[in-house]
Amino acid sequence: MLDVETFTALLTRAFRRLWLIAAAISGDRTEADDIVQEAALVGLRKRDEFVAGTNFMAWMSQIVRLTALNHLRKAGHRIPVPTDPSVLDHLGSVSASHADHHSGSIGNDGLLPHNQTDFDDRVLSALGSVSDVARACLLLRTVQDLSYAEIAETLQIPEGTAMSHVHRAKQLLRERLKGRQGGALTGSDERQRHE
Amino acid sequence: MSSPEQNPARRDLDAFLDRMLPPHVRENIAREVGRDRELRAEVELQERIDASLRRTFLAPAPSAALLAQLQQPAPPTTRSFRPRFGKRWFTLSIALVAVGVSWGTVAWILLPRPEVRRPAARQPLPLVDAYQRQVDGGFKPDLANADEHSFAATFFSRQGQGVRIRPLPKGSQLVGLAHINGCGPGTTAVMARVGGSPVMVFVDRLDADTHPDPPAACTGLHMFRREMGPLVAYELSPLDKPSVVSDLYPADVPAAPSSVRR
Secondary structure, three states: OHHHHHHHHHHHHHHHHHHHHHEEEEEEEEHHHHHHHHHHHHHOOOOOOOOOOOHHHHHHHHHHHHHHHHHHHHOOOOOOOOOOOHHHHHHOOHHHHHHHOOOOOOOOOOOOOOOOHHHHHHHHHHHOOOOOOHHHHHHHOOOOOHHHHHHHHHHOHHHHHHHHHHHHHHHHHHHHOOOOOOOOOOHHHHHHHHH | OOOOOOHHHHOOOHHHHHOOOOOHHHHHHHHHHHOHHHHHHHHHHHHHHHHHHHHHHOOOOOOEEEEEEEHOOOOOOOOOOOOOOOHHHHHHHHHHHHHHHHHHHHHHHOOOOOOOOOOOOOOOOOHHHHHHHHHHHHHHHHHHOHHHHHHHHHHHHHHOOOOOOOOOOOOEEEEEEEOOOOOOOOOOEEEEEEEEEEEEEEEEHHHHHOOOOOOHHHHOOOOEEEEEEEEEEEEEEOOOOOOHHHHHHEEOOOOOOOOOOO
């Protein structure tokens, strides 16, 4: 059985990946903090179920995913979305309500982060029409720079599926943002518009 | 627009954007991207999307509050109970448990109870953690190269009071402003490098001052507090004297540069 110190050390090492999985499912930074905190306490309580020598990251990520899904279920704003990459192309018709849920990352104070540009808003909104698993794959690849082998191990999916999710999610985001770019705004232009 | 079948660069675009191609193929496609305007736009859009995702989903380190919570003793879950003895003994033990539960219930009602331990409420993020997150994340501000107007306007919109900064002495460099979640109600932080060391000044409304604990000696950080009218500022620095907080002062928001004005 893991002792508390070992559990804490392993969790600290895995924290950023776990947080990204929570953020991918909830689509919200603040909610991701709460989810990982709750999942960490669940993991601590259930640490005698962890089999020594197996993958702690995969074990904890399963707990984070279940906790995140519970959060969404409780909040009552989860809608089923396909997880098969082959149907991601048809996701344009996913209801706007789900996309709206992901259209802003709201902080503790109820305000959008100051640095959140219009473009970031649109990316978040488009991200809402990608499945949970595809979002997790995309964020682990783009933000954490994980290899597909690492993503596959973390999320317990085949490597090819992880890659497929990332590529199709990127295509989908580009498709959705292409038409809404409104010309070639630069980052500084957006900031000025924001101000 | 050429189809993926006609144009190998378009066919391999996903792999190219994912840095999955061997160098010689990559070079070919990079050349093609340089020539083809549509492809270039696609690559630039993907780069913007990636940058946006990195900015929005910058993963934090675990908070000190969570680590402290994990260190509190919590019993592991108990395994499911299965009777392994005769039915009679089992019935008897159930009866004993029932009696015990009844007495326990009576005692619970009658005797004074110790305080129930509730899950810890969400605590404000310690400034040291917020500082460490920024340093771990590459010390990147949310607003870099802020002019006087946007610098003061950021504080005005978040703290209700504009703030300006005097030119920093030689060897010090203003990095920018960061929006810190979790420390207070919309804390704004000034980020600077002093002699190469990262220094942060956390600014909040004085009436929302949480009087944070000074950093532990093992962190090697120092904290300096200063009140500025309706605001309070805490400088967190590896240096043993304040170097930025004294250069901040409350002020009106200056007029926007002409390029920003509508």
